[in-house]
Amino acid sequence: MTDIPADDFKIDLRNDVTVELVKSSATDSDVLFAARVSTLGEQSLDELQKDPERSKGLINYLMRDRHGSPFEHNSMTFFVSAPIFVFREFMRHRVGWSYNEESGRYRELQPVFYVPGQNRKLVQHGRPGKYVFVEGTPEQHDLVSRSMEDSYRQAYRTYQEMLAAGVAREVARSVLPVGLYSSMYATCNARSLMHFLGLRTQHELAKVPSFPQREIEMVGEKMEQEWARLMPLTYAAFNANGRVAP
Numbered sequence: 001m002t003d004i005p006a007d008d009f010k011i012d013l014r015n016d017v018t019v020e021l022v023k024s025s026a027t028d029s030d031v032l033f034a035a036r037v038s039t040l041g042e043q044s045l046d047e048l049q050k051d052p053e054r055s056k057g058l059i060n061y062l063m064r065d066r067h068g069s070p071f072e073h074n075s076m077t078f079f080v081s082a083p084i085f086v087f088r089e090f091m092r093h094r095v096g097w098s099y100n101e102e103s104g105r106y107r108e109l110q111p112v113f114y115v116p117g118q119n120r121k122l123v124q125h126g127r128p129g130k131y132v133f134v135e136g137t138p139e140q141h142d143l144v145s146r147s148m149e150d151s152y153r154q155a156y157r158t159y160q161e162m163l164a165a166g167v168a169r170e171v172a173r174s175v176l177p178v179g180l181y182s183s184m185y186a187t188c189n190a191r192s193l194m195h196f197l198g199l200r201t202q203h204e205l206a207k208v209p210s211f212p213q214r215e216i217e218m219v220g221e222k223m224e225q226e227w228a229r230l231m232p233l234t235y236a237a238f239n240a241n242g243r244v245a246p
C-alpha cells in the first residue's frame with residue numbers, strides 16, 4: 001500500500017450545515033385553490049388577494065381540523081450539505097419527500113468533516129426521550145475537537161491509501177465516518193415539511209414536544225425560514241395550531 005502521511009492533505013472541519021432553497025412553487029394561494037375546489041369546483045387563484053381575512057381563516061380551519069391534502073399542492077427543493085449522520089435521520093422521512101444524494105461510488109469523497117461548535121451542548125442527562133443537554137466544559141470541547149480531527153485524518157488517510165492502491169471507491173469508503181459531509185437535493189411539499197418540522201425541531205409552540213438531535217434541527221430551522229417566507233399564512237397557522245402537521 002502507498003503510505004500517505006496524515007498531514008499530507010488538508011481536511012476541512014465544519015460546525016454548520018448548508019441549506020439552500022434551489023427551486024420552489026409554493027404559495028398560500030396553492031392551498032386555497034386546492035381547498036376551494038370542494039365548494040367552487042374550479043381553480044380560484046385570486047382568492048387570497050380578494051379577501052385576505054377569509055383566506056387566513058380557511059387556512060387556519062384546514063390546519064386545525066387536519067384537512068391535510070390542500071397543503072400538498074406545492075413544491076420546494078432544497079440543497080442540503082450536512083454530516084452523514086444527519087442524512088441517516090433525514091431519510092427516515094419517507095412520505096412526501098424525494099431525495100438524490102452524491103455518490104461515494106461514482107466520485108471521490110471530499111475531506112469535509114463535522115466538529116461541534118463551541119455552542120453545541122455536549123453533555124446529556126436523563127433518559128432516552130427525555131434528555132436534557134447541558135454545556136460541555138472547555139476541556140470536553142477540546143477533547144471532542146482533537147479526537148474527532150485525529151480520527152478523521154486517520155480515516156481519510158486510509159481511504160486515500162486504498163484509492164492510491166487501485167481499490168474501488170465503493171470499497172474504500174467503508175472506512176469513512178458518519179461525521180463526513182454529504183450533499184443532496186431534497187424535495188418536499190408543505191405538508192411533508194410540517195411533519196418533518198414537528199419531529200425535528202424543538203419549539204415553544206409545539207403541542208407535542210420532540211427531542212431531535214441538534215444537527216438535524218439546524219437543517220430544519222433553515223428550511224423553516226425559507227418556507228415561512230414562501231407561505232406566511234400557512235406557516236402562521238402551523239404555529240397557531242401547535243406545530244402538528246395536518
Ligand SMILES: Cc1cc2nc3c(=O)[nH]c(=O)nc-3n(C[C@H](O)[C@H](O)[C@H](O)COP(=O)(O)OP(=O)(O)OC[C@H]3O[C@@H](n4cnc5c(N)ncnc54)[C@H](O)[C@@H]3O)c2cc1C
Nearest residue numbers: 089092093094095096097192195198199200210211212213
Ligand atoms: C426524536 C426522534 C428519535 C428517533 N429515534 C429513533 C430510533 O431510535 N430508532 C429508529 O429506528 N428511528 C428513530 N426515529 C425515527 C422515527 O421512528 C421515524 O422513522 C422518523 O421520525 C420519520 O417519521 P415518520 O415515519 O412519521 O415519517 P414518514 O416516513 O415521512 O411518514 C409520514 C407518515 O406517514 C404514515 N406512514 C408512513 N409509512 C407508513 C407505514 N409503513 N405504515 C403506516 N403508516 C405509515 C405515518 O402516519 C407517518 O407518520 C426517531 C425520530 C425522532 C424524531
